[in-house]
Amino acid sequence: MNTKLSRGLIATLLIISAMLVIPSTTSQPAGIEGIGSGGCNCHGPSPDSRVSVVLDGVPESYNYSETYNLTVSFSGGPTSPENMNQGGFHLYTSHGELGVVDGTAQVWNSNELSHTEAGNDQTSWDVTWKAPQTDSNVEFVLHVNSVNGNADGVAGGTSGDYWNRLSIQISGPIEVLEQADPFVVLTVLILVSAILLALTLTYVFYSRDPESFDWEKFGPWISDWLTTTDHKKIGTLYFVAGLFFLGVGGIMALLIRIQLSVPGNDFLTQEQYNQFFTLHGTTMIFLAAMPMINGFANWMVPLQIGAPDLALPRINAMSFWLQPFAAILIFTGVFSGAGADTGWTGYAPYVVSEGAHAGTTMWAAGQILLVASSTLTGVNFLTTIAVMRAEGMGWMQMPLFTWSIMIANVMLFLSIPAFGIGLIQVFLDRVIGTAFYDIAAGGDPLLWSHLFWYFGHPEVYVVIVPSFGIISEVIATSARRSIFGYRSMVYALAGIGVVAFIVYGHHMFTSGMSPSLRFITMLTTMLVAVPTGIKIFNWLMTMNGGSLVYRTHTLWALGFLVTFTLGGFSGMFFPSIAMDTHLHESYFVVAHFHYVLVGGTVFGFFAGIYYWWPKATGKMLSERLGALHFLTAFISYNALFWPMHRLGVWGMTRRHHTYFVTTEEALGSLPMEAAGWNMFISVSAFIFFFSNFIMVGNMIISSIRGVDAPADPWGSWSFEWMTTSPPPTPSFGHFDGEKWHDLPKLKDANDHIANEPGVIARWFERLMVPNDELGGHSE
């Protein structure tokens, strides 16, 4: 056992040291040491102070793009005019371009040069240096040999030669503080997050059973997680992955906001900025939102419909494991500094042009895997919901969250193959050289837009509809009455599911689509407001008759109602073709979709996390920390995205790496206030990002020393609350080799509802709702 333990320890240490070394090696500016060995053909083992090296003509601070004449010279050492050869040099600069004046020097790269054969019998050489176009700290490194000539009687003998080294730092008109490559920042942050995540998980595991924390137990534990087909464990894996990438996407958003906080900033170059917003979008939609939805669905759908597990458990594991590998493919480009720079929409023909970064190929490849994953998920959930519902549970008795997952999967399932085929076409174009989107060969870029948005628009409903389901559950439970207008809620969901497929043209109003199609999609897009409006009013009516219990999930649900409705309003500007043409590609669009995707989807997720956490883990979360999280996040969230509407109307464009403000009335310029608002947004972004760590802390505290949760802490009445917290495996019933026994029937749920507190008891309870952690239910 000791050998096994030590083997495990050595492996862990090796992994940790590898993780520490990898970022530090990439973050070294490729450099000075490299030049010393490869560039300076230095004669002799170590520098000699008898040689004095001079680099003349270097300015104290340079002007942009100006060319300076530099003179390299040296004195001392064995050199003398009688010698056949007198000396040589090698000059390196970290920025700008070096050039030669005459035949005595030669250029190696734009930032390296040295003497030539002809320049061997000199002690001074003239070269030029063109300063860079931007501010940077420039370093010159000069190596010089002082040669004693023909000591050996043969030209090129090196014995008795001396050499020395000189290094000069200068700066541009504005001094730049020492700054790391943003990619290195991102890479290090991602790795640090991953290490922290692994440590946290290990610690939570350890704290549950310190006695058994040895390799003997840890190995089976970890391999059980890697091989599990249990829907609850896979749901947890989805959550861990989803929250991790929510953080990674957030880090990228913060780097974007640092860049945009002041006008004309150069924290990120244009190339880097393009990659950051591309990966921010792709990460948030595909690697954060979708896994979180699948996490909720995996956990709750079988529990809500009374099924022991999903229909195809191993396929379910396959759906999950495709995602981390897809994430690695998508991020390969970032680690090499050439990530996809196409936007998450990846519009043709840029996406298949050689101008797009090399990482675009793997970005498409990763998404192909995600398409496969979503297809398998769709098969699984549609089958499960269709055939594995408890006895007595007809379609119209299904909980609304299950309905929302079903509608979301129908939409996803029928639309994502189009995206998949489009991606395969792009991948093949880039890899084996097909010509689907090659304009010169007759390819049609609009075809990609159609294939993409045929999927892309249902996709945004796919990420919002499950939140509708969560909010329906939360509001009904918190208002302590059944949802108002259940049937209309179902029909509204189904209506969204149908309309989703005929509205996507509104993304292409400015792409030259036919005017009649534009008119049709304008009408259908406005139609979306009808089912969505029905849902909003039903939620309001549900609260109207009930007496609201304010738990953290209730707060998030109310926050959702406000922000989602605001996002819906701003969305109603886009169906109008005239307005859309004006607002297209502006920050108004950014504000709108963050209001629905963060204020809608993510707030719904938060509500769901606070609502179902006790069921999933068997531990209560702290209400106080929850309320703090809600207040800080809700306020900073609105401060973050609300001003973007204004910036958009002023004409600030999205996807541009910087902007300029002016007092003049000039086309394409922003008023002076825009700078202040951008700084305000950036500060709010930081507050919003870090406020969510209150929730993470809440989760960790709850895992370690949370109060044990009862089976039904909130007094809800769907099936998931009838089993223990956390639920057993299989979630319901047992299998004896022939048949399933003791599966729940809907009758049970009705009994459960019948035992709900009556009017007087509810009124009494409302008076008595204390501020304790248990939510007033002492069972």
Add this chain to the structure above:
Amino acid sequence: MSSDYGHDDHHPSAWGPHDWHHGAPHNSWAPIIMSAGFAIFLFTLGGAYEWGEFVSSTYALMIFVSLGVIGLGILIWWRQDFSFDGSYEPKSFGAPYQNIDIRKVAVWVFLMSEMMVFTSLFSTYIRYRTGIENCKTVFESGNWVEGTAVTCFEPASHLIASSWFHLAPGAINTFALIISSFTIVQALRYAKKKDLDENTRRRKVTMFLGTTWLLAIIFLALKMIEWFIGFPTPGPLTELNHGHTEIASLYTEGYLINADSYQHHYYNTHYFEDHDMELPAGLVGHSGGQMMADIQVSASTFYVTTGTHGAHVLGGIVVLTYMTFKAMNGGYTPKNAVGIEYFGLYWHFVDLVWVLVFPFFYLY
């Protein structure tokens, strides 16, 4: 955790095989290994080729490694399933679908998305077929100059449907698939038959599954002949083939995804003169010569659509290999014959898609 399913003395291995009398699910290494394999496959494919140029043989070697990893995952999956004798066949227990096999529903649902896959490919085809002017029309209208490639749509059928010999591989394939749809049903029928003795059933099911497997192999082999290899025409029939002793493959004909200066003997005014044919009206007074065409889009559409269908056949072959082995070991009994039906549904779908691909890409 699987140990919770019933008996305490039951220790399933995540590497297989399973004891299905204890129900499902069990832990499995297959999903994570297969996912890794697919990721490595796409990564190495993207590293080995760029813009149609072969760039790295290291990556090319790694492609085979990735296929090995995928194969390992599939083997684990099969190893777990091989012992499956129908004792745990999930049935629907909810209204209104009581006692339906839930995996059968799953296959139908899966076919729904497959339908969208081919719909998207056909959309691409229809867009380009109708949106780009046909090469024949361009040639006959005379809107071209010798030496400059014109961008036009050249349907593969122009080559393939030009003679019965060219069409032969595709036509034989159509029948191969239709017959294989029949044999898979026969396999199901014999597996379901209760009054057969075990040995006869084993032989019959193995034979019919093996035949289906063979027909699928024939399909892909003929496809390779049609795309890359070509075939000689039998002596007496050479006469019918305009005297040519060989039917050239599409590759030899130059019908390729990078064909930016494609030439076809028909697109040549001299061809009309040599064969004493009347020149199309648009070409009268034209300077004449050989028309060159940029047909990259048409060729890409053809190869990717038929290739996607071919990939589905390949997937079918992989599954049929497993099923034939299982049948050889007497794995299919009336109790779990429905497994053949699940695959049969998929196989019929692949057949059906071919029935659409064939006229669209080979005939018309």
